[in-house]
Amino acid sequence: MTFTTTAGSATTTERPKTGAIVGELRRRFGDDEFTVQSTYDGIPTLWVSKDRFVDCLTYLKRETERPYPMLFDLTAVDERLRQYRDGLPASEFTLVYHLLSFDRNEDIRLKVALADGGLSVPSIASLWPNANWYEREVFDMFGIRFEGHPNLRRILMPPTWKGYPLRKDHPARATEMGRFSLPEQKQEAEQEALRFVPEEWGMQRQKDSSDFLFLNLGPNHPSVHGVFRIALQLDGEEIVDAVPDIGYHHRAAEKMGERQSWHTYIPYTDRVDYLGGSLNNLPYVMALEQMAGIEVPPRAQTIRVMISEFYRINNHLLFYGTFAQDVGQLSPVFYMFVDRERVFEIIEAITGGRMHSSFFRIGGTAMDLPEGWDKKVREFVDYFPKRLAHYDKMVLANSILKRRTQGIGVYDTKEAIDWGATGPGLRATGLAWDYRKARPYSGYENFEFEVPSGKNGDCYDRCQVRVEEMRQSLRIIEQCLNNMPSGPYKAFHPLTTPPPKARTMHDIETLIQHFLNVSWGPVIPAGEGSACVEGTKGLYRYYLTSDGNTTSYRTRVRTASFPHLQMIPLMSRGLMIADLIAILGSIDFVMSDVDR
């Protein structure tokens, strides 16, 4: 293996070739149509008018030679209190459309300025099916209306909620709101709002001479992996339609980003995908390092990679066990929890934490590796492959399990891209696209590993891909073990947290910096940055806007599970309840990741 110790700085993680697409768009729509904004992440960011953006999006998806087929993210920003926005078009609320191209291996961001109370734009739900939920989320959080949307209702907040939470005038804490009371009238209204009316969910009550059975699966159900509800329209045991209902796990992670300091938000990221632990810290701190211009030392990068891969193994093990359990196999999950415990022991020895270790810091990691870490890791590297082989025989080779999962919950690569599926769910369809390979970050370019992919895009393939990924993760960990670079575990830079203390007692400048950074937290330069990682369940991107302050102006967390859940109706129509359970298991989601 060739392992170079050159530091890949965070700012080079995105490899922009901005010229091409901007020129192309200008030629097609005219020079005056666009305002180009420069961002820290180098993703071409274009402001386009409210009248033309649908045309632009259609062009980017369908007409351009190497298209952008995936709507990666759709969000908005309340710009009303933002100070540093020189040169940008006037806007009160800005819509942000983030597209991804596999051919070009690059992204593009389109922004639409909304002002003067005209908070209404055409919906693009007919262009991208996954825009449906994203637009509902924007409506829910900002009150922006999407004309032509099939079902524009609140998605994360309760239907009776007053106000739009991510607007700057909406309070973030309960103590900022009035006293809560629940008079009888309000209670009745709230209860009435919960009444299940099939028509509101887009379902018919009957067809021909037979009535459908509506089964409410969740929010508390053994197989929905958290608080998640699916309203099922059944004909016998056959699923006519399945409508997911989310929002029960909503904790306003994005709003919290606007309150916490840059540094103290790190523990919140652990809990976004609570099975991914510190792997979630990575896109956040990488985005900050990019904005602050911090170069992360190679040792810190390699530690980050190693911890991330341990978390990936742990997540996949939990998936593996619960997937087997969802199709009725009782035992594997217990064996896998034993293995998970071993991984947690290693993580605990290194970070002091287990599931949510919050180990990564702006500029590096919280601590250096402890003495003797390599022994524990080595033991695991020797131990784990045998267990995996054992599980192959127990689970993957089991004929009942095969019959339950092969050919069930199928979608092809085109559908996956259309719906915004990433990670193992995308790779199971046959497209071996892994962010770690396609756009290496944190030194992944130095590692040898393969990108496993499936063929059929069914439940079985999704499981198989994850199993193979564990083997690859183990390979990466072994390479970390054999080639751990020496050197500092945190960059020497004034904006790292907590800043290195070695020189504080020698010059007043560093002392002041240290004092400010520890008391207020670092002030990240104004502007926008973002970073993306191949997380446990797909792609995670933190899109941060700084207004030159100690807190974020806007923190957008793009998670993998949100679009995945939206595909449930597509995957489960015409199948049986038991298949739906297998499908839910095969998606590998956690609700904290969906609702944030």
Place this chain on the structure above:
Amino acid sequence: MTLGSPFDIAGILGALITVAALLIWVERRLLAIWQDRLGPNRVGPLGLFQVVADMLKILSKEDWIPPFADKPVFVLAPVVIMGCMLAAFAVIPIAPDIGIIDFDFDLLYVLAVLALSVYSVVLAGYASNSKYSLIGSLRATAQAISYEVFLAMSALGVVMLAGTFDLRAIVEAQRDGWFVVPQFLGFILFFIGVLAETHRTPFDLPEAENELVAGYHTEYSGMKFGMFFVGEYIGVTLGAALIVTLFFGGWLGPVLPPLAWFTIKTAVFILLFILVRGSLPRPRYDQLMSFGWLVMLPLSFLNLLVTGAVILWR
């Protein structure tokens, strides 16, 4: 027809319910050991009193009937399963001189009473007035109809060999060799049928917790739930005892007294049931149906045909 003494009857039924309750502990401990866990090991020696603690808890719980349930039927359902399982056990020949009742058509009686026990599940699902319960009991009905057919058919091979429906006579007929040898296919079929009949994994679709929460007994709690639970374990004991009687020579065996042999053999099959639960996933409802009708039923016919042909040829 002979009836055992009241002492026998009380003794056997008492022992049976105790064994069934103990089985809850056995299953939990064994599964735990096979799954690298400890299981209930805190109450009493080896956690044996866990059952007592659970019983006390279940007995002291509020006797709750959901307001939307059909009350009389809701109460009747768990009684039916307990009643049927105990009634079926009455004809099992435990040892030459131990048994509750003995008459010429033992086996038919057992199968008939087992078939009746399905009513318990159907009634529970219907009376609960809950969708999950209803789907569970629908599954149970379909499963029972499909699997009872070949359960009976697979036992017929033994009947042909022994020339009687009397379980005691069937045991006696195995003095020269267990019927599992000439009736191996019949044994496999019967074993699967018993698993299905007692709703054990992989045939636990009526109560598949991943899909239907708790299936037909979702709305049950307290002692009524306890009766379903114990009823299932009596069913397991009954199934194991039937297999032993039909295919493994019942109480027959050297050196040890007949009661010991019967107990040992039955225990082995109970453990096998638990092991199956620990290892297999659950097929889908329609797969289960087609497996029953397209694989098991033809096989049991084939078994009968071949057995009949061999008997005639002899």
